[in-house]
Amino acid sequence: MxxxxxxxxxxxxxxxxxxxxxxxxxxxxxxxxxxxxxxxxxxxxxxxxxxxxxxxxxxxxxxxxxxxxxxxxxxxxxxxxxxxNNKAFLDQLIANNPHIVVSKNDNQREYEWFTxxxxxxxxxxxxxxxxxxxxxxxxxxxxxxxxxxxxxxxxxxxxxxxxxxxxxxxxxxxxKINAFNLLPEKFTMKEVQELYETIFDRPFVRTNFQKMILELNVLERLEKKFTGAANKAPYLYRFKVKDDIG
Structure with a gap:
């Protein structure tokens, strides 16, 4: 190499x-x-x-x-x-790994380049x-x-x-509305809120959060995510492609 x-x-x-x-x-x-x-x-x-x-x-x-x-x-x-610069790190690295020889050859030139x-x-x-x-x-x-x-x-x-x-x-x-890149292609509104709460390290009021996200007009609502209780099944969403955002 x-x-x-x-x-x-x-x-x-x-x-x-x-x-x-x-x-x-x-x-x-x-x-x-x-x-x-x-x-x-x-x-x-x-x-x-x-x-x-x-x-x-x-x-x-x-x-x-x-x-x-x-x-x-x-x-x-x-x-x-x-x-x-990298000098302090490289000096510590060499101190822990004395087999890394630094002399007046390619190793020395490499050391000088990195430091x-x-x-x-x-x-x-x-x-x-x-x-x-x-x-x-x-x-x-x-x-x-x-x-x-x-x-x-x-x-x-x-x-x-x-x-x-x-x-x-x-x-x-x-x-930039970019958080959705951290989620799979389909997700629930609860999963979006949990993501935002994790990033900001604080809770959000569910109703206010959902209203805020939907007003961005960047999500497409899909089928429900059936979990065994059809009446409580949440909707799945996906992020709209750019051409569909307007």
Missing amino acids: KNPSQQNYISQVSIDCVIFGYHERQLKVLIPKLNFKGDFWALPAGFVYQDEDIDRAAKRILQERTSIKDIYLEQFHVFGNASR QRFISIGYYALVDINKVIPQKIDLDHSIEWYNVHSLPPMIMDHSEIVAKALTALRTDLNE
């Missing part, structure tokens, strides 16, 4: 992806654990080729980690503090968790879903990136 410094990447620019999924009233984030001795968890990340659009690079990275081609994603923040200041472009993705097949890359020991409120200790500023992504998602929900 070619070292990143030897590939045609834009230097000192990276992409960090926060992949949100939803399951059993929990908002989750897909996070790999790095394949080194010690506890090192990091967001799915990657670099941008010189001739590649930034959004296309993000989609490439996300598809590599989820096996999904059509992914809803939003660019939400650029992380560019002057002190932002430069990096500007990271943050994207969040919303996926139907049931469609995702998490994929490890060479650097990963494992890749798992974690509750957004119970994350493992993350390297560098990756916990801050997740927190900013969650804030951005909450801000975007009403304007």
Whole structure:
């Protein structure tokens, strides 16, 4: 495998992806654990080729980690503090893994390439968790879903990136009406309310919430979801395609 410094990447620019999924009233984030001795968890990340659009690079990275081609994603923040670099993390990694030799050869050049200041472009993705097949890359020991409120200790500023992504998602929900990307194709109004309550971490009054959602005119009502009690069976809905929203 070619070292990143030897590939045609834009230097000192990276992409960090926060992949949100939803399951059993929990908002989750897909996070790999790095394949080194010690506890090192990091967001799915990657670099941008010189001739590649930034959004296309993000989609490439996300598809590599989820096996999904059509992914809803939003660019939400650029992380560019002057002190932002990988040096402290890499030094700790080497201290825990002395077999990683750093000398005046390709390893040294690679170390120097990674320890430069990096500007990271943050994207969040919303996926139907049931469609995702998490994929490890060479650097990963494992890749798992974690509750957004119970994350493992993350390297560098990756916990801050997740927190900013969650804030951005909450801000975007009403304007971009994107929460439905976390649900399966068909869902009940109760499931929509539970999703919103999970994202905002607070309850909503059922009647007010249902009125608010229906007034958005973005849902198509389908058949009832029969559960054995026909008179109490809730309706199923699905999100309208864009051409049908008006």
